[in-house]
Amino acid sequence: MTEQITIIGVGLIGGSFALALKQAGADVRFVGYGRHEDNLIRAVERGIVDTYSTDLADAVGGSDLVLVAAPVGANAVLFEQLASVVSPNCVITDAGSVKQSVIKAARQYLGSLENFVPAHPIAGTEHSGVEAGFASLYQGKRLILTPIPETSKEAQAKVVSLWQMTGALVETMTPERHDKVFAATSHLPHLLAFTLVETLFRMEQKEELLRYASGGFSDFTRIASSDPVMWKDICLHNRDSILDAISSLEYGLSALTAAIEQGDDVAIEHMFRVAKQTRDEKILSKVNVE
Amino acid sequence: MTEQITIIGVGLIGGSFALALKQAGADVRFVGYGRHEDNLIRAVERGIVDTYSTDLADAVGGSDLVLVAAPVGANAVLFEQLASVVSPNCVITDAGSVKQSVIKAARQYLGSLENFVPAHPIAGTEHSGVEAGFASLYQGKRLILTPIPETSKEAQAKVVSLWQMTGALVETMTPERHDKVFAATSHLPHLLAFTLVETLFRMEQKEELLRYASGGFSDFTRIASSDPVMWKDICLHNRDSILDAISSLEYGLSALTAAIEQGDDVAIEHMFRVAKQTRDEKILSKVNVE
Numbered sequence: 403m404t405e406q407i408t409i410i411g412v413g414l415i416g417g418s419f420a421l422a423l424k425q426a427g428a429d430v431r432f433v434g435y436g437r438h439e440d441n442l443i444r445a446v447e448r449g450i451v452d453t454y455s456t457d458l459a460d461a462v463g464g465s466d467l468v469l470v471a472a473p474v475g476a477n478a479v480l481f482e483q484l485a486s487v488v489s490p491n492c493v494i495t496d497a498g499s500v501k502q503s504v505i506k507a508a509r510q511y512l513g514s515l516e517n518f519v520p521a522h523p524i525a526g527t528e529h530s531g532v533e534a535g536f537a538s539l540y541q542g543k544r545l546i547l548t549p550i551p552e553t554s555k556e557a558q559a560k561v562v563s564l565w566q567m568t569g570a571l572v573e574t575m576t577p578e579r580h581d582k583v584f585a586a587t588s589h590l591p592h593l594l595a596f597t598l599v600e601t602l603f604r605m606e607q608k609e610e611l612l613r614y615a616s617g618g619f620s621d622f623t624r625i626a627s628s629d630p631v632m633w634k635d636i637c638l639h640n641r642d643s644i645l646d647a648i649s650s651l652e653y654g655l656s657a658l659t660a661a662i663e664q665g666d667d668v669a670i671e672h673m674f675r676v677a678k679q680t681r682d683e684k685i686l687s688k689v690n691v692e
Numbered sequence: 693m694t695e696q697i698t699i700i701g702v703g704l705i706g707g708s709f710a711l712a713l714k715q716a717g718a719d720v721r722f723v724g725y726g727r728h729e730d731n732l733i734r735a736v737e738r739g740i741v742d743t744y745s746t747d748l749a750d751a752v753g754g755s756d757l758v759l760v761a762a763p764v765g766a767n768a769v770l771f772e773q774l775a776s777v778v779s780p781n782c783v784i785t786d787a788g789s790v791k792q793s794v795i796k797a798a799r800q801y802l803g804s805l806e807n808f809v810p811a812h813p814i815a816g817t818e819h820s821g822v823e824a825g826f827a828s829l830y831q832g833k834r835l836i837l838t839p840i841p842e843t844s845k846e847a848q849a850k851v852v853s854l855w856q857m858t859g860a861l862v863e864t865m866t867p868e869r870h871d872k873v874f875a876a877t878s879h880l881p882h883l884l885a886f887t888l889v890e891t892l893f894r895m896e897q898k899e900e901l902l903r904y905a906s907g908g909f910s911d912f913t914r915i916a917s918s919d920p921v922m923w924k925d926i927c928l929h930n931r932d933s934i935l936d937a938i939s940s941l942e943y944g945l946s947a948l949t950a951a952i953e954q955g956d957d958v959a960i961e962h963m964f965r966v967a968k969q970t971r972d973e974k975i976l977s978k979v980n981v982e
Contacts, residue, residue, distance in 0.1 A: 615974070634961040645949065676889075
């Protein structure tokens with residue numbers, strides 16, 4: 403029997419989810435929901451969803467599953483609205499980059515959490531919006547489930563099987579650990595990239611400066627082209643872990659500054675060697691292997 | 693008539709220079725010089741140089757031009773040794789990422805600066821060493837000349853024409869401006885990448901953390917795999933401009949931290965928007981155009 407899935411937010415993450423399932427041959431009818439009708443029309447044109455509605459009750463009516471793929475700041479309002487319109491058996495899952503705050507919002511607004519499955523696909527590009535989605539985004543990438551005790555096995559199994567169809571590798575983690583790990587490995591690099599570009603913007607003769615900010619600089623700051631609203635929300639919703647991560651980086655930057663000021667060649671070289679060795683052995687090899 | 697060029701340091705920069713000129717059909721005999729004979733043997737095997745010597749007088753004897761492509765920390769000693777062994781008409785040029793300190797060392801040790809041409813190719817990869825060089829490295833990349841009043845027109849013209857043969861686009865800049873511009877657009881991103889990876893290395897449960905540091909993190913930290921000795925030297929030799937750049941970034945990071953602490957969504961989003969817009973409009977387009 404054809405299932406119906408509602409995609410809330412037909413951008414990079416939600417759009418790629420639908421496209422991947424379609425490409426995998428899933429027998430699913432996709433309904434799009436969002437704030438901007440032109441995006442929804444474009445999502446139909448691109449074959450991301452089969453139909454759409456700008457009315458939430460209409461968009462989720464008859465759906466077996468709802469994927470919330472909006473910036474995490476929108477979750478509380480969406481959950482509150484969803485609670486009164488979804489059918490009792492409808493599974494609700496999300497794709498938010500922060501998990502504790504999403505779970506907190508779900509507890510507060512969704513009522514029963516039996517059908518709520520918090521998840522986070524570790525995939526993305528610096529592009530966003532309805533044009534950005536593509537079917538192979540999740541191929542070979544991780545999908546992190548952060549289960550909560552209330553979730554039913556059936557709901558979780560349904561979400562796992564859909565993500566596996568997209569090509570993702572499903573893993574589980576506690577919400578607390580998730581938020582710490584991705585504060586360090588994802589959120590911190592994004593904030594640094596934003597801050598670095600904004601720093602150049604503040605400098606004198608910035609037009610000339612930016613002429614030379616190509617090549618390595620352009621690669622390094624690719625993620626500074628990410629969606630400002632999404633990342634503002636992540637900052638506010640993973641506040642404590644992000645502040646810890648920034649503070650830890652600032653400690654390293656202060657140590658480096660002191661070493662440069664003191665001309666401490668041994669300390670500088672040691673720090674760079676630790677970094678190079680860590681990346682060459684632990685990070686590069688990971689990517690090659692997986 | 694066949695010219696003779698001595699390459700001091702047959703790694704990524706020096707090796708690619710020789711390979712590019714050979715590919716362009718330059719009538720040049722290349723002589724390699726370095727501290728490690730096995731690298732020099734390998735450079736001959738790879739066709740980078742035609743011959744080599746571990747004796748500097750021997751390596752530069754009869755050469756029309758010497759390219760100093762060693763970490764900038766080695767320049768002072770090399771210039772001092774070169775001064776007593778090069779022929780009076782031999783052009784000396786360098787490829788250092790810092791220019792004021794190289795010029796200072798040249799003034800102090802080279803004696804006459806008539807044949808000294810300070811230069812910096814804006815090209816590289818995170819790889820280093822004799823295996824890393826390749827003929828197309830400089831194709832379409834900038835070569836920044838930072839002329840000094842003493843340099844003869846003939847010496848400068850010779851260096852310019854060689855770099856043009858490698859495919860590089862030659863520009864000029866004052867040494868002071870060069871050091872400021874590249875502190876911000878190259879040195880700072882490298883130091884941030886090193887610091888970010890070293891920060892993860894310091895964190896608890898780092899093995900698990902590093903498992904998730906793939907994808908975007910891996911791209912972002914590619915330059916943390918760069919040569920620690922080269923970058924230690926850059927830190928010490930472009931000290932003031934680098935400290936200014938770090939300080940400017942720390943200002944941005946403090947502002948972001950404060951905004952996160954205060955839950956100031958407007959300030960956070962504004963900062964990210966400035967960064968995204970700057971990168972999308974000024975940086976990405978640069979790379980696409982050139």
